[in-house]
Amino acid sequence: MAVYFNDQFVSNEEAKLHVADLSLQRGYAVFDFFRTVNGVPLFMDDHLDRFYASAAGLYMTINKNREELKAIVQELLQRSSLSEAGIRLMLTGGYSADSYHSMTPNLIITCNPAKTATADDFEKGYSVITYEHQRQLPHIKSINYLVAVWLQPLLKEKGADDVLYHYNNIITEFPRSNVFIVTADNILVTPARNILYGITRKHVLSLAAGYLPVEERDITLPELMNATEVFLTSTTKKIIPVLHIDNNTIGNGKPGPVTRELYRQLTTLQTNLAANEQNCH
Amino acid sequence: MAVYFNDQFVSNEEAKLHVADLSLQRGYAVFDFFRTVNGVPLFMDDHLDRFYASAAGLYMTINKNREELKAIVQELLQRSSLSEAGIRLMLTGGYSADSYHSMTPNLIITCNPAKTATADDFEKGYSVITYEHQRQLPHIKSINYLVAVWLQPLLKEKGADDVLYHYNNIITEFPRSNVFIVTADNILVTPARNILYGITRKHVLSLAAGYLPVEERDITLPELMNATEVFLTSTTKKIIPVLHIDNNTIGNGKPGPVTRELYRQLTTLQTNLAANEQNCH
Numbered sequence: 001m002a003v004y005f006n007d008q009f010v011s012n013e014e015a016k017l018h019v020a021d022l023s024l025q026r027g028y029a030v031f032d033f034f035r036t037v038n039g040v041p042l043f044m045d046d047h048l049d050r051f052y053a054s055a056a057g058l059y060m061t062i063n064k065n066r067e068e069l070k071a072i073v074q075e076l077l078q079r080s081s082l083s084e085a086g087i088r089l090m091l092t093g094g095y096s097a098d099s100y101h102s103m104t105p106n107l108i109i110t111c112n113p114a115k116t117a118t119a120d121d122f123e124k125g126y127s128v129i130t131y132e133h134q135r136q137l138p139h140i141k142s143i144n145y146l147v148a149v150w151l152q153p154l155l156k157e158k159g160a161d162d163v164l165y166h167y168n169n170i171i172t173e174f175p176r177s178n179v180f181i182v183t184a185d186n187i188l189v190t191p192a193r194n195i196l197y198g199i200t201r202k203h204v205l206s207l208a209a210g211y212l213p214v215e216e217r218d219i220t221l222p223e224l225m226n227a228t229e230v231f232l233t234s235t236t237k238k239i240i241p242v243l244h245i246d247n248n249t250i251g252n253g254k255p256g257p258v259t260r261e262l263y264r265q266l267t268t269l270q271t272n273l274a275a276n277e278q279n280c281h
Numbered sequence: 282m283a284v285y286f287n288d289q290f291v292s293n294e295e296a297k298l299h300v301a302d303l304s305l306q307r308g309y310a311v312f313d314f315f316r317t318v319n320g321v322p323l324f325m326d327d328h329l330d331r332f333y334a335s336a337a338g339l340y341m342t343i344n345k346n347r348e349e350l351k352a353i354v355q356e357l358l359q360r361s362s363l364s365e366a367g368i369r370l371m372l373t374g375g376y377s378a379d380s381y382h383s384m385t386p387n388l389i390i391t392c393n394p395a396k397t398a399t400a401d402d403f404e405k406g407y408s409v410i411t412y413e414h415q416r417q418l419p420h421i422k423s424i425n426y427l428v429a430v431w432l433q434p435l436l437k438e439k440g441a442d443d444v445l446y447h448y449n450n451i452i453t454e455f456p457r458s459n460v461f462i463v464t465a466d467n468i469l470v471t472p473a474r475n476i477l478y479g480i481t482r483k484h485v486l487s488l489a490a491g492y493l494p495v496e497e498r499d500i501t502l503p504e505l506m507n508a509t510e511v512f513l514t515s516t517t518k519k520i521i522p523v524l525h526i527d528n529n530t531i532g533n534g535k536p537g538p539v540t541r542e543l544y545r546q547l548t549t550l551q552t553n554l555a556a557n558e559q560n561c562h
Binding site: 013018019102143147 | 284294296297298299300301303304305306307308309310339340371373374381382383389391414417418423424425426427428429430431433434
């Protein structure tokens with residue numbers, strides 16, 4: 001699989017960073033990730049917006065403009081011949097003489113087979129646990145998933161599919177997904193702050209606005225547990241119903257009608273976007 | 282400069298990790314760092330203890346025992362011919378198929394010229410700022426210095442030498458150093474929890490115990506500002522007086538007598554350890 005590495009395409013074996021890079025020395029790097037549907041990148045402009053914003057948030061500059069990045073992505077897709085691919089854009093702190101201050105960043109773009117959630121995954125839903133933690137610099141998509149990876153043995157022990165973070169009694173997000181609830185009076189609510197603003201979250205909010213009342217605001221742990229429906233959104237998971245949280249069952253323990261309708265709308269949107277894009281070329 | 286990389290010595294140019302490593306994908310890695318005095322590793326056993334503990338804390342195993350690691354360090358020192366070297370031991374999460382779960386770790390040990398604080402640095406002291414932040418998994422020496430590196434432009438703007446973290450009104454540590462205060466009634470106090478337990482901190486506590494009362498406990502921000510002396514400890518900085526914090530001057534703005542005496546004792550200890558070790562060989 002080809003990899004774009006600072007101004008050139010290299011083989012996967014050559015996609016290596018020297019250990020002096022600030023990503024390895026100090027965990028200082030940002031990334032973004034999107035996927036293709038039938039070979040068409042999904043919401044690429046949203047992801048590029050966020051990638052530029054993440055880099056700027058860490059005082060780093062991407063030395064390629066949007067059209068250049070898009071051309072690199074297209075070239076990688078052509079070389080990979082994958083119709084369902086995951087594109088990972090990565091910008092690291094660079095080779096740092098003192099192992100502490102950011103230097104000229106390294107840009108790495110990879111293209112690999114993407115594994116996305118299926119209709120069966122949707123029906124099965126998730127059992128999750130909650131954990132008190134606040135991600136650092138949450139608006140920035142940095143590589144800091146230290147606590148998330150560290151929690152994996154606990155998740156395995158608990159038989160949980162994922163972990164929902166909360167802090168000071170307010171829920172925020174999953175390590176790689178956003179959270180939504182449906183209240184008893186049929187309002188869709190999602191946290192507004194101290195989170196990474198997901199691209200799927202944005203599009204689900206947009207779809208939902210034509211269908212039911214929507215609020216972005218704080219959600220307490222008790223409000224979460226009393227919700228009639230809970231679901232998560234992410235690029236690879238799309239929408240997954242959350243059916244069990246700690247020892248509580250949400251609703252009747254099955255995917256609810258709002259979650260199901262939004263899943264239908266999102267799937268349709270993604271399929272249509274891919275089809276329209278293909279027709280334009 | 283030679284680098285030890287998994288089971289072999291490689292050139293510095295070859296010391297590269299594939300971008301699929303979990304350190305690059307998710308910031309999942311631990312390290313430790315110590316230096317040599319006249320070619321003799323300083324407090325190496327303490328650092329190896331902490332390196333093993335950090336790895337275990339992230340559910341990773343170092344596939345070398347203590348004697349094997351020491352032999353590798355000695356070989357690197359011989360090859361480098363440096364009398365004042367910095368040894369960095371690093372264990373990464375490994376090449377992860379799903380970019381999320383830890384696999385077989387990669388072990389990397391580097392040996393580079395070390396820059397340590399001088400007597401002039403001691404006399405000059407530090408001006409620091411405070412910042413509300415709690416490091417994640419603070420007892421584990423992970424590579425997560427995201428906030429520390431991100432704060433560098435602010436430090437530059439403020440003309441500060443370093444940043445002291447506090448949380449809920451309690452001070453904890455600097456990103457790479459521990460903090461000590463001397464109270465008006467001449468007690469040496471250092472934070473006891475939510476910190477990385479520094480090796481220099483440990484030896485300074487031990488030296489101080491024969492000289493003045495010592496307490497390990499919470500220190501509030503007001504108590505910090507009213508201290509008669511404040512200093513920091515680290516492997517490369519040894520002991521540095523903290524003379525200005527935000528807009529406050531500590532004591533008379535010059536290194537205090539307790540700080541000076543502990544600096545003298547620590548320097549003597551380090552010189553003697555190196556001399557004794559050399560005499561034994």
